[in-house]
Amino acid sequence: MEKIRFAIIGGGVAGLTAAIGLRKLGHEAIVYERAKELKGIGAGFGLAANAMQAFEYLGLREGVEKIGHFLHSYNILDEKGRILVAPDTKEISNNYSQKNFAIHRGDLHQFLIHQLPQESIRLGKEATTLEKDANKVRVFFSNGETVEAAALIIADGVKSTLRQFLIPASTPRYAGYTCWRAIIDNSKINLQSSTETWGAAGRFGMTPLVGDKIYWYACINSRPNHITYSKYRIDDLQQHFAHYHAPIPQILAETQDKQLIWNDIVDIKPLTSIAYGRVLLIGDAGHATTPNLGQGACQAIEDVAVMVDELTRTEDIVKAFKHINKRRIQRTRYITNTSWRIGKVAQWESPYWIKARNILMQILPERLKQYQLNKLLHEDFMSTNAVHDVFSNHIET
DSSP: OOOOEEEEEOOSHHHHHHHHHHHHTTOEEEEEESSSSOOOOSSEEEEOHHHHHHHHHTTOHHHHHHHEEEOSOEEEEETTSOEEEOOOHHHHHHHHTOOOEEEEHHHHHHHHHTTSOGGGEEESOOEEEEEEOSSOEEEEETTSOEEEESEEEEOOOTTOHHHHHHOTTOOOEEEEEEEEEEEEEOTTTOOOSEEEEEETTEEEEEEEETTTEEEEEEEEEOOTTOHHHHTOOHHHHHHHTTTSOTTHHHHHHTOOGGGOEEEEEEEOOOOSOSEETTEEEOTHHHHOOOGGGSOHHHHHHHHHHHHHHHHTTOSOHHHHHHHHHHHHHHHHHHHHHHHHHHHHHHTOOOHHHHHHHHHHHHHSOHHHHTHHHHHHHTSOTTOOTTTTTOOOTTOBO
Protein backbone atom coordinates (compact mmCIF):
# COMPACT_ATOMS: atom_id res chain seq x y z
CA MET A 1 0.00 0.00 0.00
CA GLU A 2 1.29 3.43 -0.96
CA LYS A 3 2.07 5.69 2.00
CA ILE A 4 -0.31 8.68 1.99
CA ARG A 5 0.15 11.96 3.85
CA PHE A 6 -2.89 12.97 5.90
CA ALA A 7 -3.30 16.29 7.71
CA ILE A 8 -5.69 16.13 10.67
CA ILE A 9 -7.13 19.33 12.12
CA GLY A 10 -8.09 18.95 15.77
CA GLY A 11 -6.45 17.06 18.63
CA GLY A 12 -9.59 15.80 20.36
CA VAL A 13 -10.87 12.22 20.55
CA ALA A 14 -11.79 12.16 16.86
CA GLY A 15 -8.51 13.58 15.58
CA LEU A 16 -6.22 11.51 17.79
CA THR A 17 -8.11 8.29 17.08
CA ALA A 18 -7.96 9.04 13.35
CA ALA A 19 -4.20 9.53 13.53
CA ILE A 20 -3.76 6.22 15.34
CA GLY A 21 -5.90 4.36 12.81
CA LEU A 22 -4.15 5.90 9.80
CA ARG A 23 -0.67 5.23 11.17
CA LYS A 24 -1.60 1.59 11.77
CA LEU A 25 -2.32 1.38 8.05
CA GLY A 26 1.19 2.66 7.36
CA HIS A 27 0.20 6.20 6.37
CA GLU A 28 1.69 9.48 7.57
CA ALA A 29 -0.78 11.30 9.80
CA ILE A 30 -0.02 14.63 11.48
CA VAL A 31 -2.41 16.23 13.97
CA TYR A 32 -2.60 20.05 14.03
CA GLU A 33 -4.17 21.42 17.21
CA ARG A 34 -4.86 25.09 17.91
CA ALA A 35 -4.26 24.79 21.68
CA LYS A 36 -0.74 25.14 22.99
CA GLU A 37 -1.34 22.32 25.47
CA LEU A 38 -3.24 19.17 24.59
CA LYS A 39 -5.59 17.95 27.31
CA GLY A 40 -9.13 16.69 27.59
CA ILE A 41 -11.52 19.65 27.70
CA GLY A 42 -14.65 18.75 29.62
CA ALA A 43 -15.47 16.21 32.26
CA GLY A 44 -16.78 12.78 31.36
CA PHE A 45 -18.85 10.94 28.78
CA GLY A 46 -20.17 7.51 27.91
CA LEU A 47 -18.56 4.95 25.65
CA ALA A 48 -21.42 2.66 24.70
CA ALA A 49 -20.91 -0.85 23.36
CA ASN A 50 -20.85 0.39 19.76
CA ALA A 51 -17.88 2.67 20.53
CA MET A 52 -16.09 -0.19 22.26
CA GLN A 53 -16.70 -2.34 19.19
CA ALA A 54 -15.08 0.38 17.05
CA PHE A 55 -12.14 0.51 19.45
CA GLU A 56 -11.89 -3.27 19.14
CA TYR A 57 -11.59 -2.95 15.37
CA LEU A 58 -8.85 -0.34 15.84
CA GLY A 59 -6.96 -2.48 18.35
CA LEU A 60 -7.56 -0.08 21.26
CA ARG A 61 -10.34 -1.71 23.30
CA GLU A 62 -8.25 -3.37 26.00
CA GLY A 63 -6.41 -0.18 26.83
CA VAL A 64 -9.60 1.89 26.95
CA GLU A 65 -11.36 -0.62 29.21
CA LYS A 66 -8.62 -0.21 31.81
CA ILE A 67 -9.41 3.49 32.22
CA GLY A 68 -13.20 3.23 31.92
CA HIS A 69 -15.88 2.53 34.54
CA PHE A 70 -18.18 -0.34 33.58
CA LEU A 71 -21.83 0.78 33.38
CA HIS A 72 -24.05 -2.05 34.55
CA SER A 73 -27.15 0.18 34.32
CA TYR A 74 -28.26 3.68 33.39
CA ASN A 75 -31.76 4.52 34.58
CA ILE A 76 -33.88 7.60 33.92
CA LEU A 77 -35.65 8.83 37.08
CA ASP A 78 -38.17 11.49 38.07
CA GLU A 79 -37.20 14.18 40.58
CA LYS A 80 -38.35 11.98 43.48
CA GLY A 81 -36.07 9.17 42.34
CA ARG A 82 -38.70 6.86 40.83
CA ILE A 83 -37.63 4.87 37.76
CA LEU A 84 -39.13 6.01 34.46
CA VAL A 85 -36.94 3.96 32.10
CA ALA A 86 -34.44 1.21 32.84
CA PRO A 87 -32.64 0.38 29.56
CA ASP A 88 -31.47 -3.20 29.18
CA THR A 89 -27.75 -2.47 28.99
CA LYS A 90 -26.96 -6.19 29.13
CA GLU A 91 -28.85 -6.78 25.88
CA ILE A 92 -27.05 -3.85 24.27
CA SER A 93 -23.71 -5.24 25.41
CA ASN A 94 -24.57 -8.71 24.12
CA ASN A 95 -25.44 -7.32 20.69
CA TYR A 96 -21.88 -6.05 20.20
CA SER A 97 -20.20 -8.52 22.58
CA GLN A 98 -18.87 -5.43 24.35
CA LYS A 99 -19.49 -3.59 27.61
CA ASN A 100 -20.68 -0.01 28.21
CA PHE A 101 -18.36 2.41 30.00
CA ALA A 102 -18.14 5.92 31.42
CA ILE A 103 -14.77 7.61 31.12
CA HIS A 104 -12.96 10.78 32.11
CA ARG A 105 -12.25 12.76 28.94
CA GLY A 106 -8.79 13.68 30.16
CA ASP A 107 -7.92 10.02 30.81
CA LEU A 108 -8.97 9.02 27.29
CA HIS A 109 -6.99 11.92 25.81
CA GLN A 110 -3.83 10.84 27.61
CA PHE A 111 -4.32 7.24 26.53
CA LEU A 112 -4.71 8.25 22.87
CA ILE A 113 -1.77 10.66 22.97
CA HIS A 114 0.49 7.89 24.26
CA GLN A 115 -0.35 5.77 21.20
CA LEU A 116 1.26 8.37 18.93
CA PRO A 117 4.86 9.54 18.48
CA GLN A 118 5.42 13.03 19.83
CA GLU A 119 6.36 14.44 16.44
CA SER A 120 2.97 13.52 14.97
CA ILE A 121 1.17 16.18 17.09
CA ARG A 122 1.75 19.87 16.32
CA LEU A 123 0.39 22.31 18.89
CA GLY A 124 -0.45 26.00 18.58
CA LYS A 125 -1.64 25.53 14.97
CA GLU A 126 -4.91 27.34 14.31
CA ALA A 127 -6.30 26.42 10.89
CA THR A 128 -8.20 29.22 9.17
CA THR A 129 -8.79 28.35 5.50
CA LEU A 130 -8.05 25.66 2.94
CA GLU A 131 -7.61 25.09 -0.77
CA LYS A 132 -8.16 21.80 -2.58
CA ASP A 133 -7.75 20.44 -6.07
CA ALA A 134 -7.83 17.00 -7.68
CA ASN A 135 -4.49 15.93 -6.19
CA LYS A 136 -3.91 17.70 -2.89
CA VAL A 137 -5.21 19.92 -0.10
CA ARG A 138 -3.53 22.98 1.41
CA VAL A 139 -4.33 24.24 4.90
CA PHE A 140 -3.50 27.78 5.99
CA PHE A 141 -2.83 28.66 9.63
CA SER A 142 -3.20 31.89 11.55
CA ASN A 143 0.57 32.13 12.07
CA GLY A 144 1.14 32.28 8.32
CA GLU A 145 2.23 28.67 7.89
CA THR A 146 0.84 26.41 5.16
CA VAL A 147 0.60 22.61 5.12
CA GLU A 148 0.09 20.47 2.04
CA ALA A 149 -1.26 16.91 2.16
CA ALA A 150 -2.86 14.28 -0.02
CA ALA A 151 -5.94 14.31 2.19
CA LEU A 152 -7.42 16.39 5.00
CA ILE A 153 -9.39 15.14 8.01
CA ILE A 154 -11.34 17.93 9.74
CA ALA A 155 -11.91 16.97 13.37
CA ASP A 156 -11.90 20.28 15.23
CA GLY A 157 -15.33 20.07 16.84
CA VAL A 158 -18.75 21.65 16.67
CA LYS A 159 -17.31 25.14 16.16
CA SER A 160 -15.02 23.97 13.37
CA THR A 161 -13.53 26.90 11.47
CA LEU A 162 -12.77 24.82 8.39
CA ARG A 163 -16.26 23.29 8.28
CA GLN A 164 -17.79 26.75 8.30
CA PHE A 165 -15.30 27.80 5.62
CA LEU A 166 -16.49 24.92 3.44
CA ILE A 167 -20.18 25.19 4.44
CA PRO A 168 -20.93 28.74 5.63
CA ALA A 169 -24.46 27.84 6.80
CA SER A 170 -23.19 25.13 9.19
CA THR A 171 -22.99 27.33 12.28
CA PRO A 172 -23.72 25.72 15.68
CA ARG A 173 -27.43 25.43 16.59
CA TYR A 174 -28.49 26.22 20.17
CA ALA A 175 -30.54 23.44 21.78
CA GLY A 176 -32.44 25.61 24.27
CA TYR A 177 -30.67 24.61 27.48
CA THR A 178 -27.41 25.26 29.26
CA CYS A 179 -25.25 22.83 31.22
CA TRP A 180 -22.90 22.62 34.21
CA ARG A 181 -20.53 19.68 34.69
CA ALA A 182 -17.91 18.57 37.18
CA ILE A 183 -15.82 15.65 38.33
CA ILE A 184 -15.65 15.22 42.10
CA ASP A 185 -14.48 12.77 44.74
CA ASN A 186 -16.77 9.79 45.43
CA SER A 187 -15.35 8.59 48.75
CA LYS A 188 -18.09 10.19 50.90
CA ILE A 189 -21.05 9.66 48.57
CA ASN A 190 -20.12 6.15 47.38
CA LEU A 191 -22.19 6.40 44.21
CA GLN A 192 -22.57 2.95 42.63
CA SER A 193 -24.99 3.43 39.73
CA SER A 194 -25.53 5.79 36.81
CA THR A 195 -28.77 7.78 36.45
CA GLU A 196 -30.33 10.79 34.80
CA THR A 197 -33.16 12.64 36.54
CA TRP A 198 -35.89 14.52 34.64
CA GLY A 199 -37.84 17.23 36.46
CA ALA A 200 -39.43 20.65 36.06
CA ALA A 201 -36.24 22.36 37.26
CA GLY A 202 -34.12 20.58 34.66
CA ARG A 203 -32.06 17.42 34.33
CA PHE A 204 -29.36 16.06 36.57
CA GLY A 205 -27.12 13.15 35.56
CA MET A 206 -24.46 11.29 37.53
CA THR A 207 -22.13 8.35 37.00
CA PRO A 208 -19.17 6.83 38.84
CA LEU A 209 -15.73 6.95 37.19
CA VAL A 210 -12.52 5.05 37.86
CA GLY A 211 -10.33 6.40 40.63
CA ASP A 212 -13.32 6.77 42.99
CA LYS A 213 -14.66 9.80 41.14
CA ILE A 214 -18.12 11.03 40.11
CA TYR A 215 -19.00 12.77 36.88
CA TRP A 216 -22.19 14.82 37.11
CA TYR A 217 -24.01 17.31 34.89
CA ALA A 218 -27.04 19.57 35.23
CA CYS A 219 -29.12 21.07 32.38
CA ILE A 220 -31.50 24.04 32.72
CA ASN A 221 -33.62 25.70 30.04
CA SER A 222 -32.20 29.07 29.10
CA ARG A 223 -31.59 31.67 26.46
CA PRO A 224 -28.15 31.36 24.85
CA ASN A 225 -25.26 33.09 26.63
CA HIS A 226 -27.47 33.87 29.62
CA ILE A 227 -25.66 36.40 31.80
CA THR A 228 -27.21 35.19 35.08
CA TYR A 229 -26.38 31.55 34.43
CA SER A 230 -22.85 32.46 33.38
CA LYS A 231 -22.34 33.64 36.97
CA TYR A 232 -23.95 30.62 38.63
CA ARG A 233 -21.96 28.92 41.35
CA ILE A 234 -22.54 25.80 43.43
CA ASP A 235 -24.74 27.67 45.92
CA ASP A 236 -27.06 28.63 43.08
CA LEU A 237 -27.26 25.07 41.76
CA GLN A 238 -27.87 23.72 45.27
CA GLN A 239 -30.83 26.04 45.64
CA HIS A 240 -32.12 25.23 42.16
CA PHE A 241 -32.04 21.43 42.68
CA ALA A 242 -32.67 21.37 46.44
CA HIS A 243 -35.93 19.39 46.09
CA TYR A 244 -34.41 16.66 43.88
CA HIS A 245 -33.82 13.18 45.29
CA ALA A 246 -30.65 11.98 47.02
CA PRO A 247 -27.76 11.99 46.40
CA ILE A 248 -28.13 15.08 44.14
CA PRO A 249 -28.01 17.60 47.03
CA GLN A 250 -25.03 15.74 48.51
CA ILE A 251 -23.19 15.69 45.18
CA LEU A 252 -23.59 19.44 44.81
CA ALA A 253 -22.48 19.96 48.41
CA GLU A 254 -19.27 18.05 47.65
CA THR A 255 -18.52 20.17 44.56
CA GLN A 256 -16.33 23.27 44.63
CA ASP A 257 -16.88 26.30 42.42
CA LYS A 258 -13.48 25.80 40.78
CA GLN A 259 -14.55 22.35 39.58
CA LEU A 260 -17.51 23.67 37.56
CA ILE A 261 -17.52 23.71 33.77
CA TRP A 262 -20.36 25.65 32.12
CA ASN A 263 -21.49 25.87 28.51
CA ASP A 264 -24.61 26.11 26.37
CA ILE A 265 -25.62 22.91 24.58
CA VAL A 266 -25.34 23.09 20.79
CA ASP A 267 -25.21 20.82 17.77
CA ILE A 268 -25.18 21.38 14.00
CA LYS A 269 -28.10 20.76 11.69
CA PRO A 270 -27.35 17.51 9.81
CA LEU A 271 -25.21 18.08 6.73
CA THR A 272 -25.94 16.65 3.28
CA SER A 273 -22.37 15.35 3.06
CA ILE A 274 -19.24 14.93 5.17
CA ALA A 275 -17.01 14.20 2.13
CA TYR A 276 -15.66 16.95 -0.13
CA GLY A 277 -13.19 15.45 -2.55
CA ARG A 278 -10.01 14.89 -0.54
CA VAL A 279 -11.54 16.46 2.57
CA LEU A 280 -13.46 14.46 5.19
CA LEU A 281 -15.34 15.78 8.23
CA ILE A 282 -15.46 13.47 11.27
CA GLY A 283 -16.75 13.66 14.84
CA ASP A 284 -18.43 16.84 15.99
CA ALA A 285 -17.01 18.73 13.03
CA GLY A 286 -19.14 16.59 10.74
CA HIS A 287 -22.18 15.67 12.81
CA ALA A 288 -22.22 17.32 16.23
CA THR A 289 -25.14 16.08 18.33
CA THR A 290 -26.69 17.03 21.63
CA PRO A 291 -25.62 14.61 24.39
CA ASN A 292 -29.05 13.06 24.99
CA LEU A 293 -28.19 9.68 23.47
CA GLY A 294 -24.63 9.69 24.80
CA GLN A 295 -23.32 9.18 21.27
CA GLY A 296 -21.11 12.18 20.48
CA ALA A 297 -17.74 10.57 21.13
CA CYS A 298 -19.10 7.15 20.13
CA GLN A 299 -19.92 8.35 16.62
CA ALA A 300 -16.50 9.95 16.23
CA ILE A 301 -14.89 6.61 17.03
CA GLU A 302 -17.23 4.83 14.63
CA ASP A 303 -16.19 7.34 11.94
CA VAL A 304 -12.57 6.33 12.33
CA ALA A 305 -13.31 2.59 12.26
CA VAL A 306 -15.27 3.02 9.01
CA MET A 307 -12.53 5.26 7.56
CA VAL A 308 -9.84 2.69 8.30
CA ASP A 309 -12.04 -0.05 6.85
CA GLU A 310 -12.52 1.88 3.61
CA LEU A 311 -8.83 2.73 3.28
CA THR A 312 -7.98 -0.96 3.47
CA ARG A 313 -10.16 -1.46 0.38
CA THR A 314 -8.84 1.30 -1.87
CA GLU A 315 -5.95 3.76 -2.13
CA ASP A 316 -8.19 6.18 -4.03
CA ILE A 317 -8.83 8.85 -1.39
CA VAL A 318 -11.79 10.49 -3.14
CA LYS A 319 -13.46 7.12 -3.68
CA ALA A 320 -12.83 6.07 -0.06
CA PHE A 321 -14.25 9.33 1.31
CA LYS A 322 -17.37 8.93 -0.87
CA HIS A 323 -17.89 5.46 0.55
CA ILE A 324 -17.42 6.74 4.11
CA ASN A 325 -20.02 9.42 3.52
CA LYS A 326 -22.48 6.85 2.19
CA ARG A 327 -21.97 4.60 5.20
CA ARG A 328 -22.15 7.35 7.82
CA ILE A 329 -24.54 10.09 6.72
CA GLN A 330 -27.88 8.40 7.44
CA ARG A 331 -26.78 6.95 10.78
CA THR A 332 -25.38 10.21 12.12
CA ARG A 333 -28.40 12.15 10.84
CA TYR A 334 -30.72 9.78 12.73
CA ILE A 335 -28.71 10.20 15.93
CA THR A 336 -28.59 14.00 15.69
CA ASN A 337 -32.33 14.34 15.02
CA THR A 338 -33.36 11.76 17.62
CA SER A 339 -31.14 13.27 20.29
CA TRP A 340 -32.54 16.73 19.54
CA ARG A 341 -36.12 15.47 20.04
CA ILE A 342 -35.28 13.60 23.25
CA GLY A 343 -33.69 16.74 24.67
CA LYS A 344 -36.82 18.77 24.03
CA VAL A 345 -39.03 16.21 25.82
CA ALA A 346 -36.57 15.77 28.69
CA GLN A 347 -36.48 19.54 29.29
CA TRP A 348 -40.25 20.05 29.54
CA GLU A 349 -41.21 22.43 32.35
CA SER A 350 -45.04 22.24 32.26
CA PRO A 351 -46.32 20.20 35.25
CA TYR A 352 -49.18 18.87 33.08
CA TRP A 353 -46.91 17.64 30.29
CA ILE A 354 -44.33 16.29 32.74
CA LYS A 355 -46.99 14.25 34.54
CA ALA A 356 -48.32 12.88 31.26
CA ARG A 357 -44.80 12.09 30.04
CA ASN A 358 -43.81 10.31 33.24
CA ILE A 359 -46.98 8.20 33.35
CA LEU A 360 -46.51 7.20 29.74
CA MET A 361 -42.84 6.32 30.31
CA GLN A 362 -43.79 4.12 33.27
CA ILE A 363 -46.61 2.18 31.59
CA LEU A 364 -45.17 1.66 28.11
CA PRO A 365 -43.75 -1.81 27.37
CA GLU A 366 -39.97 -1.89 27.60
CA ARG A 367 -39.57 -2.65 23.89
CA LEU A 368 -41.35 0.62 23.03
CA LYS A 369 -39.46 2.65 25.64
CA GLN A 370 -36.17 1.51 24.19
CA TYR A 371 -37.14 1.52 20.52
CA GLN A 372 -34.95 4.46 19.52
CA LEU A 373 -31.97 3.19 21.51
CA ASN A 374 -32.34 -0.33 20.15
CA LYS A 375 -32.62 0.96 16.58
CA LEU A 376 -29.31 2.76 17.10
CA LEU A 377 -27.42 0.02 18.89
CA HIS A 378 -28.64 -3.00 16.92
CA GLU A 379 -27.37 -1.63 13.61
CA ASP A 380 -24.09 -2.99 12.33
CA PHE A 381 -22.25 0.28 11.68
CA MET A 382 -19.43 -1.62 9.96
CA SER A 383 -21.76 -2.99 7.28
CA THR A 384 -20.93 -1.67 3.81
CA ASN A 385 -24.60 -1.83 2.71
CA ALA A 386 -23.51 -2.29 -0.91
CA VAL A 387 -21.98 1.20 -1.02
CA HIS A 388 -19.25 0.00 -3.35
CA ASP A 389 -21.81 -0.27 -6.15
CA VAL A 390 -24.24 2.57 -5.43
CA PHE A 391 -23.46 6.23 -4.74
CA SER A 392 -25.67 9.14 -3.69
CA ASN A 393 -26.13 11.79 -6.34
CA HIS A 394 -25.69 14.63 -3.83
CA ILE A 395 -22.14 13.79 -2.73
CA GLU A 396 -19.79 16.65 -3.55
CA THR A 397 -16.39 16.07 -5.08
